[in-house]
Amino acid sequence: MDKDQVAAVLVEIGTLLELKGENPFKTRAYTNAARVLEGLTEPLDRIVAEKRLGELKGFGEALQDKVTTLVTTGRLPYYEELKASLPAGLLHLLGLQGVGPKKVKKLYDALGVDSLEKLEAACQSNQVAELDGFGERSQAKILEAIAFKRQFASRHLLKDALVVAEPMLDALREHPDVIRCSTAGSLRRWKEVIGDIDFLASSKRPAEVIAYFVQQPGIQTVLAQGETKASVILGDGIQADLRVVSDAEYPYALAYFTGSKEHNIVMRQRAIARGLRLNEYGLFRSTEETRDPALRVPCHDEADIFRELGLDYVPPELREDRGEFAAGENHTLPRLLEWTDLRGSLHNHSEWSDGRNTLADIAAHMEELGLSYWAITDHSRASFQANGLDPHRLRRQLKEIAELNRQLADRRSDFRLLTGSEVDILKDGLDFDDDLLAELDVVVASLHVPASDEGENTKRFIRAAENPHVHMLGHLSGRLLLERDAYKLNQQAVIDACAATGTWIELNASPYRFDLDWRLWQYAKSKGVKCVVNCDAHKLEHANWIRLGAGLARKGWLTKADVINTLPLAELRAELKRKRSRS
């Protein structure tokens, strides 16, 4: 097991112990240890092999033994027994928004609740409201959370779908009978949330490809297996479909199964308007439904199909019937951002607030990735739960960053850390004075504690945008995908204020957020608002989110010129000064 897998087990042990009502210090020791492991910069197996676990903060003998067992055997009997000693349903309850281990324990002890169904019934019969520490309001919230969870039970985050789909695609490509192969459906369109994964392959021997597919590692259940298609459930509970077609049919099938449904409808109408018929088997010279190869208009790839229908090639991300047909006819489809255009991220955290890594480790890692800059924008003091910085600590951090940048300059590296803050938007202004903000390279303003009133939240954001030191607004809607809706907010009014003040808006590339939503970027762009694709990284690995965020920017029709952090460092610095010098 690697450090992240071991850390995940430790966190789960902490949760299980909390569910059992163990002493909080004991449970916290596990979560703290998990954080230490996640922040390691050398391989965990080396530390284990050299018996140096004891040097890590908070690692007593018992913990050292457990981690050693996990790393060397991949299993831990203690953990397995602990898990078996509690009803499995309790862990499902923990997935509910606002329901932590203490509440789950209370519900279980007092009412015997060990599943979503029992919890729902207990709420409906008003038993939960009467429990100590719950009440009417929290009972209503729990019912809402259950409804929310049900609604999304069969939907998955893009990152969770990608992590299983990409290795599967590689495996399919390796098979000698596979000619062409791709993902299709919502995954290929880079939707933020995925229902099921669709694969398409072309082959002369479909049955062999299907047989190979259903035997791949990571497949939990085979739901259906035919001559040319199969449906399976992958390890994470995600369904995946594979269809295998002839290579001649492949482009039409790929276009069809990529969708979206709305896009396909217009494509079919365009075909009909030209006296043609479009379906998953081909584009046919026919006024009736057919799959007769003799009538097929030969297309080698999707671009050929679009051309036959009077359109430039439409990238999959834009196939949502949101303007791609007009633009495809007029040759005005944008040349979309590539993730390799991005040179750094302007909203990130370090161990100074709630991130996992030191400034030096962050600089080394991001330089190694070939990026040009990386802004450290830790939380401000109002975010005390995230260990936000007060002005004094922030100024100390600025000195440390200056020193690291000096060292980079000394060894002639072009990479630089930028200073900054993710400053909280409070009820009556920002968490830091303008004087302090003026000392920072990058200022991201975010709302972490929203009001319940739409007008009030909108007003707070607009006031933040009007501040000459605020470069951009962070995760505007505050949504957490599949977990929490956007706060009450007039996003359009905030976008207008950003346009008026020259404030940028972040596309938060965290796969849990992707905020601003892709559907709003065309509007923001039409108003002249620039985008910043930010990782909001709390760990080194979160730098990989750049690719995900860039995909969502593409989905929002954004080009390299629309995105500020495609600029080289010197030009970025000039842009960072522009708003301040306006006022």
Ligand code: DGT
């Ligand atoms: P998902 O899986 O819910 O995230 O969304 P999709 O878009 O992947 O939908 P899915 O897996 O049901 O079907 C894949 C594609 O196949 C879909 O984007 C368009 C095409 N498709 C499926 N059913 C129909 C249909 O009834 N009519 C049309 N025009 N296209 C369909």
Ligand code: CA
């Ligand atoms: Ca799908």
Ligand code: CA
């Ligand atoms: Ca499907």
Ligand code: ZN
């Ligand atoms: Zn934040």
